[in-house]
Amino acid sequence: MRINAKDFASALLLLVLAGLGLWLNTDHTLGSARRMGPGYMPMLTFGLEFFLGLVVLGISFVSGPDPLERWTKLDLVGLFLGIAVALVAYPLLVAAVPALGNNWYALGIALMIGLFVMAISPGWRKLALVLAGMTVFGVLLDQGGLFLAIAAMVVISSLADPDHRPLGVIGSVVFLIALCWWVFIYELDIRVNIWPTF
Amino acid sequence: MELLLDNLAHGFGVALSLNNLLFALLGAFIGTAIGVLPGIGPVATISLLLPITFGQPATTAIIMLAGIYYGAQYGGSTTAILLNLPGEVSSVVTTLEGYKMARNGRAGAALTIAALGSFFAGSVATILVAASGPALTDIALSFGPADYFSLMLLGLIISAVLAQGSVIKSVAMVVLGVALGLVGTDVQTGQQRFTFGIPELSDGLNFAAIAMGVFGIGEIILNLERPEVRSVLSAKVGSMFLTKEEWKRATPSVIRGTIIGSALGILPGGGASLASFGSYMMERKMSRGRNEFGSGAIEGVAGPEAANNAAAQTSFIPLLTLGIPSNAVMALMVGALIIQGIQPGPRMVESQPDLFWGLICSMWIGNVMLLVINLPMIGMWVKLLQVPYKYMYPAILTFCAIGVYSINNNVFDVYQTVFFAVLGYAFAKLKMEPAPLLVGFVLGPMMEEHLRRAMLLSRGDVTVFIERPISAVLLAIAALALGLMLLPGLRKRKEEAMAG
Numbered sequence: 173m174r175i176n177a178k179d180f181a182s183a184l185l186l187l188v189l190a191g192l193g194l195w196l197n198t199d200h201t202l203g204s205a206r207r208m209g210p211g212y213m214p215m216l217t218f219g220l221e222f223f224l225g226l227v228v229l230g231i232s233f234v235s236g237p238d239p240l241e242r243w244t245k246l247d248l249v250g251l252f253l254g255i256a257v258a259l260v261a262y263p264l265l266v267a268a269v270p271a272l273g274n275n276w277y278a279l280g281i282a283l284m285i286g287l288f289v290m291a292i293s294p295g296w297r298k299l300a301l302v303l304a305g306m307t308v309f310g311v312l313l314d315q316g317g318l319f320l321a322i323a324a325m326v327v328i329s330s331l332a333d334p335d336h337r338p339l340g341v342i343g344s345v346v347f348l349i350a351l352c353w354w355v356f357i358y359e360l361d362i363r364v365n366i367w368p369t370f
Numbered sequence: 371m372e373l374l375l376d377n378l379a380h381g382f383g384v385a386l387s388l389n390n391l392l393f394a395l396l397g398a399f400i401g402t403a404i405g406v407l408p409g410i411g412p413v414a415t416i417s418l419l420l421p422i423t424f425g426q427p428a429t430t431a432i433i434m435l436a437g438i439y440y441g442a443q444y445g446g447s448t449t450a451i452l453l454n455l456p457g458e459v460s461s462v463v464t465t466l467e468g469y470k471m472a473r474n475g476r477a478g479a480a481l482t483i484a485a486l487g488s489f490f491a492g493s494v495a496t497i498l499v500a501a502s503g504p505a506l507t508d509i510a511l512s513f514g515p516a517d518y519f520s521l522m523l524l525g526l527i528i529s530a531v532l533a534q535g536s537v538i539k540s541v542a543m544v545v546l547g548v549a550l551g552l553v554g555t556d557v558q559t560g561q562q563r564f565t566f567g568i569p570e571l572s573d574g575l576n577f578a579a580i581a582m583g584v585f586g587i588g589e590i591i592l593n594l595e596r597p598e599v600r601s602v603l604s605a606k607v608g609s610m611f612l613t614k615e616e617w618k619r620a621t622p623s624v625i626r627g628t629i630i631g632s633a634l635g636i637l638p639g640g641g642a643s644l645a646s647f648g649s650y651m652m653e654r655k656m657s658r659g660r661n662e663f664g665s666g667a668i669e670g671v672a673g674p675e676a677a678n679n680a681a682a683q684t685s686f687i688p689l690l691t692l693g694i695p696s697n698a699v700m701a702l703m704v705g706a707l708i709i710q711g712i713q714p715g716p717r718m719v720e721s722q723p724d725l726f727w728g729l730i731c732s733m734w735i736g737n738v739m740l741l742v743i744n745l746p747m748i749g750m751w752v753k754l755l756q757v758p759y760k761y762m763y764p765a766i767l768t769f770c771a772i773g774v775y776s777i778n779n780n781v782f783d784v785y786q787t788v789f790f791a792v793l794g795y796a797f798a799k800l801k802m803e804p805a806p807l808l809v810g811f812v813l814g815p816m817m818e819e820h821l822r823r824a825m826l827l828s829r830g831d832v833t834v835f836i837e838r839p840i841s842a843v844l845l846a847i848a849a850l851a852l853g854l855m856l857l858p859g860l861r862k863r864k865e866e867a868m869a870g
Contacts, residue, residue, distance in 0.1 A: 178801050181800050189549070190549075197563075200561060200563060204830060210561040213822075217545060217548050221546060224538065224541060231536075241799070276785065279785055302594070303788050305767060306771050306784060306788055306791075307785065307788055310771075310775075310784035313775065313781055314781065325764075326767075329764050330760070330764055333759075340761065348765055356772055360776075361425075364776070
């Protein structure tokens, strides 16, 4: 029998999220219907979500074949390795350099390393590089300044497109730095460092 | 009537201030641009530009964001007609007859009727919003907490029922949205819920991060995975003037399209794309040129284009009068208002007259601007399409990153966006429609508050929801809508409709 893999995976996602929510909700007082505590609405919401997950699970057996895209072995390895590396890197970074605990540096750097690991597999490369670009922006922004952060983000995310050209990327960097300076600094005056501060 | 004119005069006074005019123009301009460009829609753009509006007064901000939404409906038609490339979902049906007209050398006429039809529909819808606003507000003020809860439930269910794809999965997405809305401090007890001890989460998940992650960045990754389709303008635009015969055929279609579009726009979960499709079906069945459908019938352009623009504007009615967003774009408007410190609801007409009447009048002014932006400048918009995606997406990414950072000046929000981009990508791969999620996220906290209040008043008696007549009717409609969609026959009709 061919099941609907998309529906099946959706159901699993819903069930996991609902289960997680119900489990976390055990910390909150339920209260009564008349005087609802902080846990009442979450209980209703996640309970309903769990039920809907079960319904989607049931439907997935009859809604006809709708396979997921094929994952190569490298894609699978890339995904799990990336997640594992990020999860291991985060506590290590905090333990090794306590200063990284500030401003979410450890989170950003761990995320960045994980995404770069994922980028090794061709199936994840586009996703990983676009998101890595954005993460690098977050890591660099406060100390490196806006211009450096934009440049790094544009260069890394441009790599996601297989036919990028060095000259085109440089052009994008220059253009976007100029545009963002005009829009965000000159016009909107957001509070952010422009140049690196050490 | 007298009062309405007074109010409109007041509104024009607000809308015609230099700053508001400028931002209406900016909104209309950006809207047209993203309407022309496939791969970036109004939801992503509005969430992208939310932070830019923070420094402005609330009225100015909403005027600009509204301009983007209805501007996108205009822009979407241009590429649909000239290149057979719908820039927006709502202009998918315009490609059917519009592109055929272009191949017959009548592209100019199609563009003209699309713009004029939209303008007519926009003007009528503006009047409709102005007239119905205060009336509906009076009704809304008699609503109790139980009625509100039921109304929001109805809105959520209909937005799920009318979403693309599986109804049950869309309902699940709504509930997931409500669940995401639970994160943060509980309003009544002050307890932290689902925050994992992260101080940044005590105000809840960042609304802009969800919208940008799911609709902006998730979409970029999906676009990169698809091979790029480069399109070239093959047909000549030709004369922009309609023949007498074409006028005669198009006029009734525009009027019908305006009516159906206005009606479908008010519906929760409705909006521009549903309206343009509804109008197309109607024209194919009952217009004079129905036999010419498939070979470039002007009715097939005039009706849907009028309808989508009318709907884009009337979908503001539930938001402005009841405080209930009917689709993802309106959910963003709620987000924008809340960030500005305004709680959308029935009291908005009285407490924020500048905003309400100013927005209505600026819609009409915006429509005039769009006529000017679109018709004489079509060549420029087509050129915009020649910018390759590889230069566009780093720019979108940059604006997302800086925008989301500048809301709280906190990089944690940047990482939140990354997280929701992954989630949005997964949703797309699993065919889970994200628009209902956003509506659920916005309505969730309000629903919880009304539920608590209703239950407190009724002393924990659930029957209050069916004892109050307003609430009972609303719940019945919700049950009916859900029930109907579970019927196989109707579901198939909807699938055909959504597939275009």
